[in-house]
Amino acid sequence: MEDKLSIKVNIADRYYPLKIDRGDEEKIRKAAKMINDKVLQYKQRYTDKDVQDFLAMAALQYVIKVIECETNFEASPVADEIKDLNEELDEFFKRVN
Secondary structure (H helix, E strand, O other), X not given: OOOEEEEEEEEOOEEEEEEEEHHHHHHHHHHHHHXXXXXXHHHHHOOOOOXXXXXXXXXXHHHHHHHHHHHHOOOXXXXXXXXXXXXXXXXXXXXXX
């Protein structure tokens, strides 16, 4: 049985019906709040623009952060450590056998 939940999420004064996994509700509501907070910041700063502009700028800002996080996350040091440990284990087992 699927554990789905129907919710309505408000983003920039529009409601979007979603069917989600129950475990994702908090994450989705937090994301919507972050978007709404960012849109509100832009509304207060730039009074001559419309909501579409604010949503576009919020999306751009959050995607830049995602790209920065992806760029900063380097798995190679972890992979190098695993490779070194694997080689040490191979040498150990060759000596034991």
